Amino acid sequence: MLEIKNLEVSVEGKEILKGLNLTVNKGEVHAIMGPNGAGKSTLASVIAGKEEYEVTGGSILFNGKDISELSPDERAKEGVFLAFQYPIEIPGVTTINFLKTAVSEIRAYRGLEPMEAKDFLAMLKEKQKLVQIDTNLTGRSVNEGFSGGEKKRNEIFQMAMLEPKLAVLDETDSGLDIDALRIVAEGVNKLRTKENAFLVITHYQRLLDYIVPDFVHVLYDGRIVKSGKKELALELEEKGYDWIKKEFPEMIA
Amino acid sequence: MAGSDKILEEVTSSDYKYGFTSDIDTEIAPPGLNEDVVRFISAKKEEPEWMLEWRLKAYKHWLTLKEPHWAHLKYPDINYQAISYYAAPKKQKVLNSLDEVDPELLRTFDKLGISLQEQMRLSGVAVDAVIDSVSVKTTFKEKLGELGIIFCSFSEAVKEHPDLVKKYVGSVVPVGDNYFAALNSAVFSDGSFCYIPKGVRCPMELSTYFRINSAGTGQFERTLIVADEGSYVSYLEGCTAPMRDENQLHAAVVEIVAHKDAEVKYSTVQNWYPGDKEGKGGIYNFVTKRGICLGNNSKISWTQVETGSAITWKYPSVILKGDNSVGEFYSIAVTNNMQQADTGTKMTHIGKNTKSTIVSKGISAGKSNNSYRGLVRINKGASKARNFSQCDSLLMGDRCGAHTFPYIEIHDKSAIVEHEATTSKIGEDQIFYCNQRGIDTEKAIGLIVNGYCREVLNKLPMEFAVEAQKLLAVSLEGSVG
Numbered sequence: 001m002l003e004i005k006n007l008e009v010s011v012e013g014k015e016i017l018k019g020l021n022l023t024v025n026k027g028e029v030h031a032i033m034g035p036n037g038a039g040k041s042t043l044a045s046v047i048a049g050k051e052e053y054e055v056t057g058g059s060i061l062f063n064g065k066d067i068s069e070l071s072p073d074e075r076a077k078e079g080v081f082l083a084f085q086y087p088i089e090i091p092g093v094t095t096i097n098f099l100k101t102a103v104s105e106i107r108a109y110r111g112l113e114p115m116e117a118k119d120f121l122a123m124l125k126e127k128q129k130l131v132q133i134d135t136n137l138t139g140r141s142v143n144e145g146f147s148g149g150e151k152k153r154n155e156i157f158q159m160a161m162l163e164p165k166l167a168v169l170d171e172t173d174s175g176l177d178i179d180a181l182r183i184v185a186e187g188v189n190k191l192r193t194k195e196n197a198f199l200v201i202t203h204y205q206r207l208l209d210y211i212v213p214d215f216v217h218v219l220y221d222g223r224i225v226k227s228g229k230k231e232l233a234l235e236l237e238e239k240g241y242d243w244i245k246k247e248f249p250e251m252i253a
Numbered sequence: 254m255a256g257s258d259k260i261l262e263e264v265t266s267s268d269y270k271y272g273f274t275s276d277i278d279t280e281i282a283p284p285g286l287n288e289d290v291v292r293f294i295s296a297k298k299e300e301p302e303w304m305l306e307w308r309l310k311a312y313k314h315w316l317t318l319k320e321p322h323w324a325h326l327k328y329p330d331i332n333y334q335a336i337s338y339y340a341a342p343k344k345q346k347v348l349n350s351l352d353e354v355d356p357e358l359l360r361t362f363d364k365l366g367i368s369l370q371e372q373m374r375l376s377g378v379a380v381d382a383v384i385d386s387v388s389v390k391t392t393f394k395e396k397l398g399e400l401g402i403i404f405c406s407f408s409e410a411v412k413e414h415p416d417l418v419k420k421y422v423g424s425v426v427p428v429g430d431n432y433f434a435a436l437n438s439a440v441f442s443d444g445s446f447c448y449i450p451k452g453v454r455c456p457m458e459l460s461t462y463f464r465i466n467s468a469g470t471g472q473f474e475r476t477l478i479v480a481d482e483g484s485y486v487s488y489l490e491g492c493t494a495p496m497r498d499e500n501q502l503h504a505a506v507v508e509i510v511a512h513k514d515a516e517v518k519y520s521t522v523q524n525w526y527p528g529d530k531e532g533k534g535g536i537y538n539f540v541t542k543r544g545i546c547l548g549n550n551s552k553i554s555w556t557q558v559e560t561g562s563a564i565t566w567k568y569p570s571v572i573l574k575g576d577n578s579v580g581e582f583y584s585i586a587v588t589n590n591m592q593q594a595d596t597g598t599k600m601t602h603i604g605k606n607t608k609s610t611i612v613s614k615g616i617s618a619g620k621s622n623n624s625y626r627g628l629v630r631i632n633k634g635a636s637k638a639r640n641f642s643q644c645d646s647l648l649m650g651d652r653c654g655a656h657t658f659p660y661i662e663i664h665d666k667s668a669i670v671e672h673e674a675t676t677s678k679i680g681e682d683q684i685f686y687c688n689q690r691g692i693d694t695e696k697a698i699g700l701i702v703n704g705y706c707r708e709v710l711n712k713l714p715m716e717f718a719v720e721a722q723k724l725l726a727v728s729l730e731g732s733v734g
Contacts, residue, residue, distance in 0.1 A: 048689050049688075050685055051681075051685075071688065071693070071694075072685060072688035072689055073687075073688040073689075073691055073692055073693045073694070073697075076688065076689050076690055076691035077691045081689070082689050084686065084689075087686070088680070088682050088683050088685075088686035089683075090683055090686070090687075090700070090701060090704055091704055091705060092703070092704030092705050092706070092707035092708070093700055093701065093703070093704035093707075097700075098687075098690070098700070099690075101692055101696065101700060102687075102690040102691045102692055105691045105692050105693070105696065106691040109691070141704065158690065162690065162691070
């Protein structure tokens, strides 16, 4: 589904990703771990198409299509979803209205008829239940005045509504207490199917207790330096990132 | 960042969508203003002597006044002698049905997305269509007549209801009130008149579409709305103007009188030609709008969505004379490219327990300048008066300006006055967040701006709110982008 080859990315002239390779197939959950500054969030942003990230080399294929020239909204319409580390507030726009617009745009892109209001509402209700989000929150302006946990939950709710093929979770666990973490993780687990894929970006192992990955990759200094099964996460947790730093002394993170 | 600037540039520099001229036969007065021109206008309109006297008085007063320049606006001097003060579509006879209306005129409305037929059939709105100063068609008049409601062109009111006009015209905005109001009083071409009798709740939104349609013609509309005791009316005004090279002056006057227990809601969507991207052309809009809450427990509410005009100078105000009366001002002002707006309100509290609310949302894009100017005045004896003001500014790009000039004068110790102001920039982060959900930048901006304006849009009657939302998106297409 996602094929990243030799990806090189710079931000304001500084090279962040230095030849990253990653393949994610449908039905899989991949975790990306790494110390601060390794390029984790850059990877998330560049997949989503954030402008200030300049691709200087390599390619990103999504379902066989090179998406590096697509605008962020086109990528979303192709089925890429990013759960933001810091979700943005949009005052005066209710989450329902926001999602209605998003769903219509995505459907139009795919040549589908607009959804009927009653079908949309039914879907809204179903997904609210699925990810256990307070109906109060969805009636309020997008993320405005939400707590950190509420914002993250709203991201998962939006993911549920938009049914992406690939969901990138950028440090979704940051700032969450253990209960909120569990609710968010449960939501993600319920959304896992054989057809979609997840890229879970995290600094800590604990999220992976709840969202069990098929593969774990260690990102260090702009490259994936180690890949393995879920046990790799536990090993990392035990030995700490210094272990990686010692193993790759030539790199400076 | 360079990429997003480009988007902003593209969005803010889109062309005016309603730029076209319809080919209607007009009769135009030669340029210039003097006593003879005032007499000519009055004669053209077959006015009684008292109306002419009133105009002449205004004209003489106008000669003693100087054009005001205190607003945060820059524009070349206006040559008042180069303007023609009268233009009317040639009209052979009184029209009985839409079939008799000039088809070209109807097509003009269609281009604007305003179909009289549709309006009549679907929304139950009575439309008094004013094109180049003469009222062309008034609908639903009979239906309103059964309730004793008078809704007609100003000229017709002068002939048919002289006592009412005589009693109220100039009672809220006196002939000598200000330079532009005096000019209007001397040369006003036409406009609308509305009277709601005691205890009557007007069953439909009353609506007027104004449109400038003759090159080099100033437009001087005059509207008078009188709500008698315990009555209610919601009045809608909307404008779009065709593309023109030279600047066009517009100086309208609107007066509202609300008697005891009466309520008047006045909503405007203004989309006059704003000039091109370089600031060439566009309407100069100098408007005096004022209402008086004459009786106790009366209420006047102004809601405006201002997206057009090269220059906007406009302060819809309320004089809160009756005890417990309420004044409201909800405003969205959008400026793009080279547009300039200096707009706001005046709330004058005279009666006891009077309350006023001001919510102003300014949006600046391109190289435009957008100013809020408001005065809250609490007179001595206006005990327990309350005001709440909120003035928000939204900037798009880094070449535009937003300014706030709030004036507060309090002469009574029991008053409670609150003022809040914010300035924000439309965030790249917000746009990216929308993009990431599959919403393109243009739509994202529309969504964000409509969200920002929601408090005001909510105050508009339903059918107008939809139009206003569209207009916001069109005005900022690109622009704010």
